[in-house]
Amino acid sequence: LFQSLKPFTDPDINQLMAGIPITPTLRGLIREIAGGHPALLQIAGALLYRELKTGKVPDAQAFARDFEGQTRQIFETIWKRCSEVEEALLMLMALFKLNGRLHNQKHFDLRGIEVIFSQHQRELTNLAEQGVITNRKEQGMIISHQDLLFTSSIMQRWVIQEIWQTNHQLLENRQKVFLNLLSHSQAHQVTKAIKWLWQHQKTVKTAVEWVSKVLAAFS
Structure with missing residues (x-):
């Protein structure tokens, strides 16, 4: 279902959720965690209906x-259907998004690495067309990391979990991929960031x- 249907547009999502008696806050949450993924929206809608039909306070947990x-x-x-380059781009996206959330708690530096996004427009467009990420840039314009969002916020969590599950052998393999995309010093920056995620x-x-x-x- 997920692969056979194109990502839903905002009007599609609004129409799909129009008949569900929920608050704007809850509607916004569903959009955040499901994005335009048909399968994710279907699951979220079914679970939400299950909670609402009881007439009781929904069980958020x-x-x-x-x-x-x-x-x-x-x-x-x-994740499995992504190429090695697409996986690397998603990992870097996750790291950049964390960069904005951790503020002074982080101890890694990604300056200069954002150039990788301008060099791999085709892969980013492919990920956007699949609904994995959302590109806020107008069509035909160069895409930067600031223009990109994970269509589902849960996808970012998944990518981070993949980073955590990277053992030393996988890390060496990923280093080879990053070395094909970045300079040695930039690849070292990324490796340092990944190790920081392991430790924190x-x-x-x-x-x-x-x-x-x-x-x-739900409250």
């Missing part, structure tokens, strides 16, 4: 747990945590 559980295969499939998982988990948003939206 159950919604968050079940959404992550039921969408895991989708995100895994998305608690800090990173707090930065990308989303259950509190579910609790707030």
